[in-house]
Amino acid sequence: MPWYLYLAFKQLFPSGRRVTFFTCASTIGVFLGVWMLIIIIGVMSGFGYKYSRMIIDTQGEIQVRGTFIDNQEQLRGIIAKVSGVAATTPSAEGIVMIEYQKRPNYPGIIGVDPESVEKVIPISKYLLQGSMDDLDDDAVILSAGLAYALGARIGSKVTVVSPLTLERLNQDTYMMPTELTVAGIYEFGHQQLDKSIAIVTLRRMQELYGLGDSVHGINVRLAPGADADQVARAINETLPAGSRMFARTWMQSGEAFLFALKIERFMVIIIVAFVIVVVAFLVTSMLLVAVARKTREIGLYGALGATPWQSAMCFCFQGVLVGTLGTFLGVTIGLLTLSNIDPIARLIARVTGNWDLLVEIYQFTKVPAHITAPDIAIICVFAVGMSTLAGLIAAFRAAKLKPVEAMRSE
Amino acid sequence: MSDSVLTARALRKTYRSGNRRLEVFSNVDFHIAAGESVSIRGESGSGKSTLLNLLAALDTADSGTLAWDGCAKTGNAARGRFVGIIFQAFYLIPELNALENILMARRITGRIDPAARARAAELLDRVGLKDRGHHLPSQLSGGERQRVAVARALMNSPRVILADEPTGNLDEKTADSVMDLLLGICAETKTALVLVTHNPLYAKRTAREYFLHEGTLRPVR
Structure with a gap:
């Protein structure tokens, strides 16, 4: 293991001592941000996913509607021939x-x-x-x-x-x-x-x-893998001209609600993402304090043969490690929370007494949760990326220090 | 001069102070042979530490040349292997225990293998801290910390030890024991020692003695 990574570990988790305040505060900050993002994205996506499933399971992926369809057997035969x-x-x-x-x-x-x-x-x-x-x-x-x-x-x-x-x-x-x-x-x-x-x-x-x-x-x-929009278009093309019948996809059926959910999800994600940005500032300021406090130590690394770039990496990795640990905890506990979101929501609603209102607004009798691997990957990259950036700012400050000046500093 | 491990010629160092340039020293020549010990004394602010920093290539001179083992290449990695530096303020890494602090010198310049661990343990034993390897700097006395710093400076078997007032923060008794250790180990391992000190008694224990005064390095004996 490179010495700067080793030292970054040791400075976060010193031998024979309790974990430092910086490690705790920064990790908890990242954890809380990621945890909130996982839950919010999970629940907001859950509503969208559940609503989509509900439309599909109650109406099929495509609905052909008309005032009165007299020749349904014949029409079903025509539709059945459409690919997909x-x-x-x-x-x-x-x-x-x-x-x-x-x-x-x-x-x-x-x-x-x-x-x-x-x-x-x-x-x-x-x-x-x-x-x-x-x-x-x-x-x-x-x-x-x-x-x-x-x-x-x-x-x-x-x-x-x-x-x-x-x-x-x-x-x-x-x-x-x-x-x-x-x-x-x-x-x-x-x-x-x-x-x-x-x-x-x-x-x-x-x-x-x-x-x-x-x-x-x-x-x-x-059929699995078929594109609903494409098939709906194909069906509309096969429907008898002037029949006043049309095919629409499940997405068109719930368009307004799904769009509202999408906007709501986007807004909440933006707000919570700012929490992570704030945490990144916290990590930056703490690492900058660490750089200032360890100025003479940074000079020592140079005296022992380290390059400025290596000394900088030591602080950069602290940002990476804090980000990775906080993100890991956030994702793990976030997924655990999501898997029990319904009983948790019911408990909160029981305390606040507004479960009926919740059901009235969102229509679902269970709080749905659905999160995809790409969602989790985006959250991880964002959180670790912000922490790394925070570490880089401190690292840049450390890299600029000359060993002699650093060791002379008071 | 032929067996000189460290040679400096015509070193000149100035500092900018506002619009003026203050000359710390000029035309300083210095050399030290393998296994030799040299002391540099001088008043506070005379430039002793600056000269030591130039010899360690931690700082750059305005003019003059520096050669380690006859070679002008004096980069960071070379410093870690060629020079061992001991500071007045010890500069141990507080998050690492004594053994890890000693090993840090090797970590920065190379890899930690069983031989390196054995050497660190041997050095710890040599400086009389065999049972304190897992103690953090905060759990060690000033003398013990400086012993750890001596062991760290020796970890990479450097050709030269540069010691900048190594006993400056220690009481007389502890200082004596640290000096005994430093001079003894350097003699034993044939490591050259450049000792910057205020103490004339310690200076007398080295083979050659210099005095830095008003920018000139004069041999005392």
């Missing part, structure tokens, strides 16, 4: 009144094709109770919030009234409310989706809304 498409499923959406034991609710309702839906929208993955196999024309799957609001359980028989009932009344006919059995209860982990949604078969939905064979849209799952 793995599966398609039709769907229809609306609003109904559901009543159970005189408790009414007005949830959104989605009609899905039980045969193809799982290939595009993996509802089974989110089922808390029940099974997709039990979803038939006389069954309904409720979101956890809706089931809770109605007081319904698996096997409960709920009454469903659709807007078509009112329409029929206007035509002096009466449409009997539909009785459906609860076959499952799901939770996506998103407040809006879990609050008030019911899932029925497409056939039942078409009946409730009087759609005939029409559907409202076709959801598309892509």
Whole structure:
């Protein structure tokens, strides 16, 4: 090991003595900055990632929408031929009144094709109770919030009234409310989706809304590695001209929210990055104090045969070592914190009493966390780079000292 | 002169003071042979330490030449191997223990191998601090610190030891023991010694004696 690296180690961790104040203060400073960056980037990215997953898992990567799609079988055949498409499923959406034991609710309702839906929208993955196999024309799957609001359980028989009932009344006919059995209860982990949604078969939905064979849209799952924008463009090109149908990607569906998250993430990163810059100033000033305090010692290195560049490296490496150690601790403890962010956030929210507000704003019932290797790499390079720069400033000061003048200094 | 390990010719050194140049000394000739000991005395501010710094190539002269072992190359790395310097204020590195301080001289100029460790331990033993190797400078007395500094100066088996008032910070008894050690080791290892001192008794113990006065280096004996 070069002597300047050895001495840098020894000056940070002296033999037989406690770790120096400089080492502790600088390392803790870098650690706190990196720790905060990891958590903030992890949580902000987590919201974006979770929101993206949620859109994809509930709607597929591409949605083809039109007012009424009459020839859905034919259209699915056309879409399936587009390169990059793995599966398609039709769907229809609306609003109904559901009543159970005189408790009414007005949830959104989605009609899905039980045969193809799982290939595009993996509802089974989110089922808390029940099974997709039990979803038939006389069954309904409720979101956890809706089931809770109605007081319904698996096997409960709920009454469903659709807007078509009112329409029929206007035509002096009466449409009997539909009785459906609860076959499952799901939770996506998103407040809006879990609050008030019911899932029925497409056939039942078409009946409730009087759609005939029409559907409202076709959801598309892509093959791994396929580019959603490209495939959406290709689908739009194949759609019949003048059909008033269009394909849009999941990114376009959640564009506003994802953009808001992106801006918020960027702003917070900038603010926290400044914390690291402040820490770098702290490291610089401490190392400059060390250079001033060790001026005569720097002269000694020269007397023992060291070049000014080598003496400078000793202080530069102290910045590098402090940065590396602080970054390592920050990343390790940051990742540990991220893996337990939900219980920690709940604990804080319990103390401050604003968990419901948090869920209201961000929609997720669990605090999501997602951080990628490139994110971590950027944080590490930034933190170690700033500390190295701090060390370089002190090193430059040390390199300028002439041994004789240094040893004469008081 | 033929066996001179360190030769300086016509050295001149001035310092700038405002618009004026103050001459410390001029036309100084100096040489020392292997194993020889030479002392330089003089009043405070006469330029003794400046001359020593020039001999160690820590400072540059305005004019004149310096040669180590007949060679004019006097860079940093060469200094570490050719010259061992002892200072009045010891200048031990506070974060390193006694043994590590001695090894530091080798670390800067080369690699630490088992032979280097053995030599450092042997020197520590030679200066009478065999059991204090793992003590930090702050745990050593002034005399012990200067002994460590002597051992450090000898670590690379230099041709010349340059000692700048090595007993200046020590009491009389400790100073005597350090001088005995320094003169003894230099004689034993045939290392040349240039001793800057105020003490005429210590100066008398060297083979030759100089006096630096008003910029002129005069031989006393």
